[in-house]
Amino acid sequence: MFNGLRSILGRRRLLILGGAVAATATVLLAVVGVSSGAKEKTLTVAFVSQGTSNSWAAQLDAVARKTAKRLGVKLVYFNGQGDATKQLPELQRAIAQRPDALVVVPLGQAADTGPVERAMSQKMKVVLCDSKVNTNNYTSLVNPDPATATVPLTKWLTKKMAHKGNLLYIGGLPGNGTTILYDQGFFKVMKQNPKVHMTKAGNSNYSISTAKQLAATAIASGKKFDGAWGVGGEAVTGIMQAFIDAKVKPIPPIAGAAATNGTLRLAVQNHIQSAMLQFPPADSKVCIETAVKAAKGKKVPKYINISLLPQYGNLYPPLKRYYKPQYSDDMYVGTDKVLNRSELAALNLVKKK
């Protein structure tokens, strides 16, 4: 047959035809190869974390990693080491790698502003996770809003106090952004309750030990408290521990905690009426999902208020529903919804029998 063709077309023509067929096939293969490669290209998300400096950050990181794996994106981790000055060069390093999206857990509101704006100018998708920076030039902000979340909590507390009596208040860290937002919501409601007299015992500086010492002193003054408010989980844990150790019965209603399994345990075991908000590390799931969506060119909201999502809403009695005795005190509510038991065990969050 080949000899027949050669005789019909001639050797030269046959060679030209063969070359043309081969070239067409090569071009077709190249086109098909590129398009299938584009479909399989893995997105890269740079995650500039706070760094595993405490249990909240450890859970935040673990949830972010798992979410990235589930979504099939490459997560490049940058460790902020719990310090704004150490996080800044990490953020700059992350931008230099030109990822498809950048998720930042800002430690320095002012310091991180410049790099975030630079990343945006380089057409990167930037998602701020759990804290703001001093600019609106970002793709999306995923953050709980204590200023709004504390309003119903304070209302619950003052209602429990029948809108009168003595209230023990322990603050957070002076000047800290979260503390300021907590206070905004709390004092807004307190202004409407002039018959509630506040005893401001001091600032806990987000230390359980300091909060306990301040609360113990206030309780020892002999004043009868009808309610207590602490800015953050540490303050509330310290307050609860102080009431328990002082053998006050019944312990007055306490609100303000960022819900952990530990605060829930104290409340459940000691029959304390308590209401808590959520500052969940599990929200890094939302941060990563938003970043991936944005990187894929989909539209994402400029602000996602975590406190308004049903799974991250405030917790009210009965708190037994939320307490998980099989897990350690450090576990934040919601982490077990993302991580399975073996992943929680790897984080020391499962109690051994």
Next chain:
Amino acid sequence: MFGRVRGLDVAEDAATTDTRRGVEGAPPARSPFERLREHRARVYAFPLVLPSLVAVLLVVFEPGFYRTANLHVLMQQWSVLGLVALGQLLVLLVAGIDLSVGAVMDASLIIIALMNRNGDHLLASLVLCICFGAGVGLVNGLLVSLRDVPPFAATLGTLACIEGGILVYTKGIPAGNIPDSLRPVALSGVGIVPYSLIICLVIAAVLMFVLQRTTYGRKIYAVGRSPEVAHRAAISTTQVRVAAYVMCSVLAALAGIVLSAYVGYVDPKIGGNYNLESIAACVLGGVAFTGGEGGVIGVLAGALFLRVLVNVLTLSSLNVFTQLIVQGAVMLVAVAAFQVIKRRTALERW
């Protein structure tokens, strides 16, 4: 028993006169008024006069302060700071400083929490805490004495290593618990006096005896005032310094144990403020940064003053921001007044 330090009296005549007085030579009989007129007595009286003055003012302005429950709480809190400050005193006396005491306290809590996570291993965990403290003190002491690393840098480095080690080991999640059997150390006691304060006062008494009545105590003061002179007087400055750092860290570990018992919850940053507070208590108590000056009673009084200040501000229900200002201002006034008295007495000596 209280032998003389070889050559000290020749090399260091004026510096050690006061500490040796009353031990070797028979002091001339003096009235209390005369003794108060003496320079050093006047300086050391300040930390005692200050809390006394505060105590009188409290009767008038904050009578709730003298409630039994409040005094009990105050004593609980004083004992912790007292223990740390006593350790800091030893290091400051040899012209050092220890910024790792807070980290040692954190580590004590973590050791207790982790070792008692799956059962009661209280005794073993307590022994380990003390051994850990001794180890940290040994490292600090050797770095400062043998490698001439400035105490500030050496102990800051140790602090970073301990905090980093805790994070690496726990992955940021300590996840243990404080055993109930430990809690009576801070919560129970004799009458209103908690056991923790009894422990603190016993240690203070032993320390006072050692500093005032033993050769080792005089060596500490000698090394702090002039290491060169002490060295010429055949005192092993290395031994004295290392021992001071070891004691300091052991006391910090003990304070960590007591504070863990008091708080009763795993707070991995339990020692947070104690670095600066222990130094502040020492300074208020008349301890000099330059070394060789200060004593146990002054330091305990300084620690008590700080705790009373926080206690009164808490009871006062002032605005939390104003509380910070008042706290800082009172401390500044107290330290400034103390420095004025010290300078005047120094001038009078000339």
